[in-house]
Amino acid sequence: MAVPKREEAATTRGSRIFDTLRQDLVNGRFEAGQKIAISSLRERYAVGLSPLREALNRLAAYGLLIQENQRGFRVPRLAREELDDIAEMRRELEGMALERAIQHGDAEWESELLAAAHRLKRADMASAEVDQWELLHARYHRTLVAPCGSVWLLRFIDQLHDQFDRYRRMAPGVPEIRRTLDGQHSELVELALNRDVKGARALLEHHIELSYQVALGSCEGRLE
Incomplete structure (x- = not known):
C-alpha cells in the first residue's frame, strides 16, 4: 500500500x-x-x-x-570512564569488523577503499572545510570495514564513532599526531589490500589509541 x-x-x-x-x-x-x-x-x-x-x-x-x-x-556529560569504554569497544568491534572485511572483501571493495583513501588524503584538514574532512574521514573508516558481513556490527561501529567524536572534535590541532594518523590511513589500505589481517588489526588498534590520547588530552579538566 x-x-x-x-x-x-x-x-x-x-x-x-x-x-x-x-x-x-x-x-x-x-x-x-x-x-x-x-x-x-x-x-x-x-x-x-x-x-x-x-x-x-x-x-x-x-x-x-x-x-x-x-x-x-x-546533552550527556563528558566522562573519562565513558571515553575509556568507547575507545575499548572501538578497538574490539572495529578490529573484528576489519578482520572479516579483509577475509570477504572483493575487487569492488578494494577499488572503493582506494578511492575513499585518496579523497581523504586530498582533503587536507588544515586547508579544507573541516566538516567536509570529517565526512570523508567517516566514509573512509566505514568503507574500510564495509564487507564485514554484519549490518548490526556496522551499526554499532557507527554509533561508537559518533560517541567518540563528541570528545575527539574538541581537540586542538596537533600537527605531528595528525600526520601520523593520516599516514596510518594509507598504511591500513596497503595492509588490507595485501590481506594482512594481523598487521591491519594491530595498526587499526594503534590508530584508535592515538585518537583516544588526543581526545583525552583535549578534555582534561572537563571530564567527570
Missing part, C-alpha cells in the same frame, strides 16, 4: 532534523550537560513540533541525548 504523501513528507522532515541535530551534537555545538529547550530548537531549525520530538526521541535512543522524565532532554 502506498504511503500518503503527507506521511512521507513528515518522515522526510523527521529524518532531516535527526541528521542535522546528530551532526550538531557530535560537533559540540551544544554544551555537555546542557538542557535542550524544545522551543528554541523549533526556532533555530525552523521545524515543527512533531518531527522535532520524533528526532529528539531517536537521538535519545541512539545515546546522543538523555531523556529526563517530564523534564525534556539533556
